[in-house]
Amino acid sequence: MSLFLQDYCLICHDSIQPAIGWKAIFSEEKELLICPTCEGKFEKIEGEKCKICSRLFRHLDERFRHVDLCHDCVRWEEDSEWQGYLDINHSVFLYNDFFKEVMAKYKFRGDYVLAKLFAEIIKESLRRINPDLLVPIPLSSERLYERGFNQAEALILESGLTPANLLTRIHLEKQSKKSRAERIHIPQVFQVNQQTELTGKEILLIDDIYTTGSTLRHAAKLLKERGAKSVCSLTLAR
Structure with missing residues (x-):
């Protein structure tokens, strides 16, 4: 039986096989909505940026x-x-x-x-x-x-x-x-x-x-x- 409410990535639709201890940055661990591969393709804005528009x-x-x-x-x-x-x-x-x-x-x-x-x-x-x-x-x-x-x-x-x-x-x-x-x-x-x-x-x-x-x-x-x-x-x- 699946331990997660969502077994398939909402983006690529592949089944999610999370590694032990892995937690999605997008949602709580009880409901994984994105696979590690797709998550890794998002780039968060981090570092020095424009104080008005967030441009890196x-x-x-x-x-x-x-x-x-x-x-x-x-x-x-x-x-x-x-x-x-x-x-x-x-x-x-x-x-x-x-x-x-x-x-x-x-x-x-x-x-x-x-x-x-x-x-x-x-x-x-x-x-x-x-x-x-x-x-x-x-x-x-x-x-x-x-x-x-x-x-x-x-x-x-x-x-x-x-x-x-x-x-x-x-x-x-x-x-x-x-x-x-x-x-x-x-x-x-x-x-x-x-x-x-x-x-x-x-x-x-x-x-x-x-x-x-x-x-x-x-x-x-x-x-x-x-x-x-x-x-x-x-x-x-x-």
Whole structure:
């Protein structure tokens, strides 16, 4: 009889044969959701990093490092339109080829069960951050219909937590199809639920990937303009 509730890796679907004493970083030992091989392909963000966006400095040319900020964040903070809106982004993993493959299965091929894989990571991060509200980055109604679920909201729900759906999104072309410059200069894509009191609230935005930071800053700007005390973000990858 199996000692584990989950015998097959949620990513590669091979049976899990854990070594004695091995414990997944993704979940409690009583329910192994990922095999050691797949787990080893995730790269955690560890070491010196940008104090705003979590970009690792060891992967950045020194010319693009400004003390404790990366060049991208310096440019955001020097722009009066965007300065100070996103306090900090916490990212867990590097966006390597393996992570990109996993996200393709999760987001674009509708493999909702993969949200379970990251539940312990989300809960562990929240023990350090402790926000008032967890706000998932929303999808437009068209994109939600296309995918079947909001991947950011699913991360919150599968962690046993309650999302605060404060934002709605205007439908635009997929972000993945845009260049970096196009992502940065897109018009405001969100609207705020007018019935929600945000004055003095500490808000944590939840999303899957931090790319340019444009999406998160658009959301943070609206929330701070409505009175939020702080707006940070938690993303699976950077």
